[in-house]
Amino acid sequence: MFDLIIRNGFVVDPESGFAGKSDVAVEDGRIAEVSESISSKGTEELDASGLTVQPGVIDTHLHLASHPFGMRMAAESGVTTCLEMAGPAPKVFSYMPVAGVGINVAVLTALIPGDNVSGNDPKAAEIDLAMTKAVEDGAFGVKILGGHFPLTPEASAEIIRIAAERGIYAAWHAGTTEAGSNIKGMKEAVELASGHPFHLAHINAYCRGRVNGILDECKEAESLLASHPEIVTESYLSDRNGCPLNFTPDGKPASGILSAQLRFFGFEPSRDGAVAAMKADVLRAIAPRNGTLVLLPPKEGVEAFLSGEAKDGSFGGVNPIIARTFFATAKRADGTFLVDGISTDGGVLPRNVIVRGGCGLMKLGGLSALEFAAKTSLIPARMLKLEKKGRLSAGADADLTLYDPERMTAVHTFVRGEAVLRDGRVNGRGGTALVTEAGLEAVRRMGLRAEVLPGGIPTIDRTFGSLSKNNQ
Template identity: 45%
Template sequence: MYDLILRGARVVDPLNGLDAVADVAMENGKIAEVAPTIAGSGREEIDFTGLVVQPGIIDSHVHLGSIWGSPFGPKMLAMAGVTTCLDMAGPLADVLDNVPQYGAGINMAILQYASPPFTFKTSSPSESEMVELIETSLAEGALGVKLLGGHYPLEPKVSSLLVKTALERRAYVAWHAGTTENGSNINGMREAVEMAAGRPLHLAHINAYCRGAVKPEMEECAEAEDLLIANPNILCEAYVSPKNGTRLTCGPDGKILSKVTGNCLRRFGFSEDREGVRAALLAQKAFVVYDAGGYSDLMTGPEALARWEAAGTDVGGSFNVNPPLPRIELARAVRPDGAFVVDAISTDGGCIPRNVILSQGLSLVKLDVLTLPQFVQKTSLNPARMLRLKTKGHFSVGADADITVYDFATQTPVASFVAGRRVLWKGEVVGKSASVICTERGRAAIEARGMKAVTVDPGEQVERLKAV
């Protein structure tokens, strides 16, 4: 008798070539059996006839730090059917400190941001400063570090050295492309790929470099694909929302601090300062992230302006800057060897309200851009491999019982499970705390916080799978 049997759903597991109506059994937090019909009975059984069951959704680019909008990111992800996420900035202590109150039972990996004016004092930190940040972050439970180059850039040579230094310590390294020489655009992407110099690197949200800032957007998209095909060491994801995420903070001189925000203001014809943000909010081109009562949402117009001013400009924000065609093309593109050019579908969401893997990502299936097994590959199997999570992303016997259940017709989540335990159930998040994906060096710190540590080695090589 198994702990739990899910019966009658369409079960999609691309690693094992399964796309059929089947039953899924769980025992001790693991997948115990998958079969067209499982004989006998479980201690608990749930009928999911007419729904889709896939390995738990893994969002490979989110933000959980309250500085990006709110501490509600784990709950917002769980409400969207996500069971595992990669936080792309931290701050590490802030995210971990919030778990007892705001944790939702999901798995989270956290990258500590490595950028001025936060963890570095200047745009040209010394190598010893880099080593201290990397070693301290890993010891405290981070999976690695993230360069916020598009927002808060480092000098080019420093960026290259930081990537090299972190990889030498077997840390996970991600980069929002951009330096003091090139911004968050196709030029910045080209620069980051060149500076990786064949070393493994997670290059964040490829669609963000294909907004038409330098050349027509589809020309940028074609160049981005060529760069990724020629440099298979680059792991990556792209998100499907038109919205971006940034901060609307201005410095004492009134100038906007985030380079990304400056790019957005310039794109819509506004000045890159306090007056530009004010005008963009009133024109409903800029949005403020706010607490809508236990979750984050976006607002614009006069009320948003009042909130921004009351906060001394220091709030999270968003602009609708991602054109649709690159998002579609980057989701479907395949390499000559048959693997996807862009490994995963992400959201860049979390506490930023755009957790739309199901609500918008499944539209790619309905438009015949992807098959449903390909969607599952890009939202579970591939990101699991990116994070070196060998027991996630598939329903092999002995795999982690991380599961997302959804209604394909309405593109909405119905339930989710992490290690066989309910996280989302009947529209409510019932999970608590979190499991933290870290290196062995961070195990003690995570367990000292009363959380489960899931240890991986970011230095392991990732082998891409062909698109199913």
């Protein structure tokens, strides 16, 4: 008798290329059997008729640090594993004992001038010390928040170089003190990296038509990525962005993204400009309501912002549909995907739309269910070196996402065979911190369950299904 049998679902395994009606058996947290009909019984049995069953969704770019609700919001959208992209790691993991919902969480700690590095031009020795502290505190790696809190080109290049030499996972929101968060900043990041591998965050965000035409920027980004297979990437499907609503003592935005967006929409880059943008319903403040974080309507948003309740905001309509669909579907000459994952840049930001957006693309014929599973599980698992995730074969972790392709929503999820989402409601607890060996002791001191991963950016295998090396 198995612990769990999921029956009658449309099962998709992106590694083998199988897609068809099957049963899935789970035992001791692992996939035990996948076959057309399993004759054995399960301690628990779940009828998945009408649902697609795929390896658990891995969101390779979201944010959880600003509020404990983030893990629940991610889990409600079907996510089983995620990469938090700002940290700091101790703050994110401090939420897990009380607000954790059973998902797997890795954290990249951002290197921020005036916070964990002294200024915007730290030298190699300071960068090295900051990286050491980050990973020893439990971070899976580090991130350059170039669009928000830019460093000099020289310091940014040093971070990527040192991370590569030390085998530390490093991501970069493109931008420096010399170039913005746009196609110019993306080109600069690729050049400064000098062939070192790194994670170039949310590719679609650099192709908003702010420098050249949108499609022209997409094509330039495509050429850059095609020429640099060492870079791992993701893009997201929401039309909204996110930005911290922090201001300097003289009323100027602390974030370069907030300044740039206010200017783009014709508002002064200041507290008063942010209020005016909220009143015009261009910028929405984000605050907790009824157990989740929501986009507040104009009047309520202004009040929450001025009272200090709203710490983050979101501009609507900033991510063109051309760029979003281009990077979700574009392929390389060998048939593999140009961009490795579909992410959200969400979590605490109310735009966790991987399943909803992916189902929309499937309805339009932009992706097949197999391709969607490859981009949301198999390839992201390889990005993070999660060897037992991303596939539905015997011995793999029983991390599963079951979604309704018609209603475009996640219905059930399991992490290592334990239910996290049931009938659309989160009922998981705790979670697992994904760390390197350097951070294991830190998360153990916090009383957390941990899984140790190698760290660093892999030479990524982008094949899947009939393209898979296992099938060649």
